[in-house]
Amino acid sequence: LVLAFNVRILPEAEEEMAGREVEVLKDEVIYTLMEKYEKWVERKKEEIERKRRKEYIHPAMIKFLPEYVFRISDPAIIGIRVIAGRIKPGIKLMREDGRVIGTIKSIQSEKKSLQEAIQGQEVAIAIDGATVGRQIKAGEILYTDIPEKDVKKLKEMDVLTSDERDVLEKIIQIKRKTDKFWGI
Known part of the structure; x- marks a missing residue:
C-alpha cells in the first residue's frame, strides 16, 4: 500500500506497481486520504477474516x-x-x-x-x-x-x-x- 498525499505519482513508479499487488491511495486532502486508508484497512480485515473462516471446518x-x-x-x-x-x-x-x-x-x-x-x-x-x-x-x-x-x-x-x-x-x-x- 502506498499513501500519496498531495503528490503526483511518476509514470515509472506506476509501471513498476502495475505488475505487483500494490494499491495506491492518493488525495489532495489529508483527512480524505486517512478516511480512504481506514476503509482500506477495514476491507483487508474482512478479507483476511473470510479467508480464515474457509480454512477451518465450521460447526x-x-x-x-x-x-x-x-x-x-x-x-x-x-x-x-x-x-x-x-x-x-x-x-x-x-x-x-x-x-x-x-x-x-x-x-x-x-x-x-x-x-x-x-x-x-x-x-x-x-x-x-x-x-x-x-x-x-x-x-x-x-x-x-x-x-x-x-x-x-x-x-x-x-x-x-x-x-x-x-x-x-x-x-x-x-x-x-x-x-x-x-x-x-
Missing part, C-alpha cells in the same frame, strides 16, 4: 428430511435442512452418538451444485460411506465432525455466530463422551 447441525430420499447408497443422496451453521463438500458428518457416517460429496439445490449451504437452506446432499436405513435414519439430526485442532482455532478466532457456538458446544459434548478432554 453445523442438519436435519435429514424423511420425505427426501433420492438414493439409498453409493453415495446416499438425501434432502436436508441446515438448522445451524454451514456445510461444504468434503466435510465428514456424524450422528448424535459421535459415530462418523460419511463425507459430504456434493451439495445441490434445484439441480445446481453449491459450494456451501448455510443456515435455513434446504438442499440435497450426497454422502459417501452412508446407507439410508443403516448409518442414517430418516428425521435424524447430524453434525459436522470437526477436528479437535479446528475447535481450538475457532474458539480463539471468535468468528462464529451464536447458533454456531451453540452447535460447537453440542459437538464438544458429543466428542467428550469418548474423550473427556476433547477440545480443551
Whole structure:
C-alpha cells in the first residue's frame, strides 16, 4: 500500500506497481486520504477474516428430511435442512452418538451444485460411506465432525455466530463422551 498525499505519482513508479499487488491511495486532502486508508484497512480485515473462516471446518447441525430420499447408497443422496451453521463438500458428518457416517460429496439445490449451504437452506446432499436405513435414519439430526485442532482455532478466532457456538458446544459434548478432554 502506498499513501500519496498531495503528490503526483511518476509514470515509472506506476509501471513498476502495475505488475505487483500494490494499491495506491492518493488525495489532495489529508483527512480524505486517512478516511480512504481506514476503509482500506477495514476491507483487508474482512478479507483476511473470510479467508480464515474457509480454512477451518465450521460447526453445523442438519436435519435429514424423511420425505427426501433420492438414493439409498453409493453415495446416499438425501434432502436436508441446515438448522445451524454451514456445510461444504468434503466435510465428514456424524450422528448424535459421535459415530462418523460419511463425507459430504456434493451439495445441490434445484439441480445446481453449491459450494456451501448455510443456515435455513434446504438442499440435497450426497454422502459417501452412508446407507439410508443403516448409518442414517430418516428425521435424524447430524453434525459436522470437526477436528479437535479446528475447535481450538475457532474458539480463539471468535468468528462464529451464536447458533454456531451453540452447535460447537453440542459437538464438544458429543466428542467428550469418548474423550473427556476433547477440545480443551
